Amino acid sequence: MLSEKKSVWVTVVNVLIALVAAFTLVYTYIWNTNVALKLFVAVFFIIGLTGMAWRKYGRTAASAPEAKKEAAITKLALLGDDGDRIKEWYIHGETSLLIGRSSSDLEVQIDLSGTEYAALVSKQHAVLNYASGNWYIEDLDSSNGVGIKKRGESGKRLLNGDEPEQVHSGDTIYIANTRLLVK
Numbered sequence: 001m002l003s004e005k006k007s008v009w010v011t012v013v014n015v016l017i018a019l020v021a022a023f024t025l026v027y028t029y030i031w032n033t034n035v036a037l038k039l040f041v042a043v044f045f046i047i048g049l050t051g052m053a054w055r056k057y058g059r060t061a062a063s064a065p066e067a068k069k070e071a072a073i074t075k076l077a078l079l080g081d082d083g084d085r086i087k088e089w090y091i092h093g094e095t096s097l098l099i100g101r102s103s104s105d106l107e108v109q110i111d112l113s114g115t116e117y118a119a120l121v122s123k124q125h126a127v128l129n130y131a132s133g134n135w136y137i138e139d140l141d142s143s144n145g146v147g148i149k150k151r152g153e154s155g156k157r158l159l160n161g162d163e164p165e166q167v168h169s170g171d172t173i174y175i176a177n178t179r180l181l182v183k
Contacts, residue, residue: 120176147174
């Protein structure tokens with residue numbers, strides 16, 4: 001509801017700006033005889049239009065990393081053998097998620113105890129941490145390891161147990177043989 005009200009006000013302001021600009025052009029070039037004012041208004045509109053065009057189109061070359069900025073990661077999806085999504089966990093707003101198998105003495109946020117390969121998943125298999133605007137996966141000395149397949153790559157690789165690995169939307173995390181798609 002709030003964004004709808006904001007959208008209406010943005011539209012109203014844009015219409016008012018367009019009306020003022022149209023009136024300025026009509027006054028300057030139809031009713032006015034002062035040549036200096038005509039030149040000033042022409043330069044003002046050229047600078048304004050150039051600035052608007054630069055804001056919309058011109059920054060792509062100057063700020064390529066911003067242009068490639070990806071959507072925020074909001075969920076993990078458990079994938080079946082056929083690639084279908086079996087279950088999803090919404091992780092937006094979280095800072096640290098323990099991945100493993102829940103038991104009576106331990107509760108994990110990403111519980112893989114009901115999966116096909118649950119016997120290969122350690123109780124505390126991996127942790128997914130959010131830091132400095134990025135998500136990182138880390139193996140917690142699990143017995144069957146943690147793998148990752150980066151989006152666009154053909155094969156997966158095992159993580160080094162000592163170093164967290166940054167994950168991006170579209171990457172696949174392998175917890176033993178269980179696949180989690182990062183979205």
